[in-house]
Amino acid sequence: MKIFDGHNDILNKITKMPDPLNTKAFLVSDPGHLDFPRALKAGFMGGFFAVYTSNPSSVPSVKDRMILSDEGYRITLAPALDYEYAHQSALQMIDLLFKIQEDSLGQFQVVTSLTELDHCLQNNIMAAVLHLEGADPIQPDLENLSFFYDKGMRSLGITWSRPNKFGHGVPFAYPSGPDTGPGLTEAGKDLVKSCNDLGVLIDLAHLNEKGFWDVAELSSHPLVSTHTAAGSLIPKTRNVSDDQLKAIQESDGVVGIIFSVNDLDGEQRPKDDAPLSKIIDHISYVADLIGVDHVAFGSDFDGTVIPSELGDVSGYPKLVSLLKKSGFSS
Numbered sequence: 001m002k003i004f005d006g007h008n009d010i011l012n013k014i015t016k017m018p019d020p021l022n023t024k025a026f027l028v029s030d031p032g033h034l035d036f037p038r039a040l041k042a043g044f045m046g047g048f049f050a051v052y053t054s055n056p057s058s059v060p061s062v063k064d065r066m067i068l069s070d071e072g073y074r075i076t077l078a079p080a081l082d083y084e085y086a087h088q089s090a091l092q093m094i095d096l097l098f099k100i101q102e103d104s105l106g107q108f109q110v111v112t113s114l115t116e117l118d119h120c121l122q123n124n125i126m127a128a129v130l131h132l133e134g135a136d137p138i139q140p141d142l143e144n145l146s147f148f149y150d151k152g153m154r155s156l157g158i159t160w161s162r163p164n165k166f167g168h169g170v171p172f173a174y175p176s177g178p179d180t181g182p183g184l185t186e187a188g189k190d191l192v193k194s195c196n197d198l199g200v201l202i203d204l205a206h207l208n209e210k211g212f213w214d215v216a217e218l219s220s221h222p223l224v225s226t227h228t229a230a231g232s233l234i235p236k237t238r239n240v241s242d243d244q245l246k247a248i249q250e251s252d253g254v255v256g257i258i259f260s261v262n263d264l265d266g267e268q269r270p271k272d273d274a275p276l277s278k279i280i281d282h283i284s285y286v287a288d289l290i291g292v293d294h295v296a297f298g299s300d301f302d303g304t305v306i307p308s309e310l311g312d313v314s315g316y317p318k319l320v321s322l323l324k325k326s327g328f329s330s
């Protein structure tokens with residue numbers, strides 16, 4: 001089985017290493033969730049490679065921003081990123097992505113069209129969609145949107161879990177739904193229309209509920225959330241409600257189920273582990289509600305804590321066999 005995965009953070013991870021262009025940390029080996037040899041062996045033939053900028057060191061850690069209560073927890077939102085900081089960071093990750101392509105000697109390709117994606121999948125070339133996770137490096141007048149498009153960007157998340165000039169991401173909190181703040185700004189609405197015109201997918205992961213409905217109203221393209229889970233099973237800000245799932249179905253869109261233990265499982269504070277069966281629970285729930293054609297994998301490898309039973313990308317065959325045991329076909 002060839003797997004196409006909705007989200008990973010390998011680019012962010014490598015650019016934080018002493019050599020930010022160390023392509024061997026993907027192409028040869030790496031102790032994290034994802035590298036090329038293990039991915040290939042597990043059938044991971046491509047996915048969305050996120051250009052995600054971490055909070056600067058001046059922002060207090062998650063632990064320091066966490067407020068515990070009797071029912072759960074809330075991690076206060078990080079402030080908006082400085083434009084220059086976000087821009088530089090994005091360029092560095094994009095350089096890394098293309099250096100991986102170059103050093104792979106034809107085995108890994110950044111794809112910018114369905115034709116290219118099909119070609120890669122048919123010829124066992126690993127395919128990467130350049131995904132910008134958070135529009136923080138885009139100027140509010142959208143002056144440089146085409147620059148990122150020309151660089152290869154074909155997917156854009158309006159926000160990460162932070163505010164920016166375009167919209168408001170959700171804070172991490174449990175128990176809570178995704179309705180945590182105002183909708184898109186005027187610049188955000190213009191961004192949706194411009195991405196539609198260019199043919200850039202809008203990713204709804206991390207965006208709050210009002211922003212989600214703004215995109216649903218404005219966008220003429222299928223609604224996609226690349227890495228999230230079912231809010232009816234686990235009421236967390238990052239997870240989507242049944243109404244949101246139905247809107248995704250009606251638009252002929254797709255939901256990638258995240259492997260993050262914190263979104264899959266309902267504990268009162270961030271968790272270290274969850275059983276692999278939790279991924280099946282969320283996939284089954286979404287498949288039952290909106291149909292199996294609208295469900296995908298959205299691992300978040302190298303960006304989160306995943307079930308130890310899965311371990312890393314090598315665990316995909318285990319997950320696939322568990323899905324088959326649960327009644328899913330190839």
Ligand SMILES: [Zn+2]
Pocket residue numbers: 133205206227303
């Ligand atoms: Zn994410």
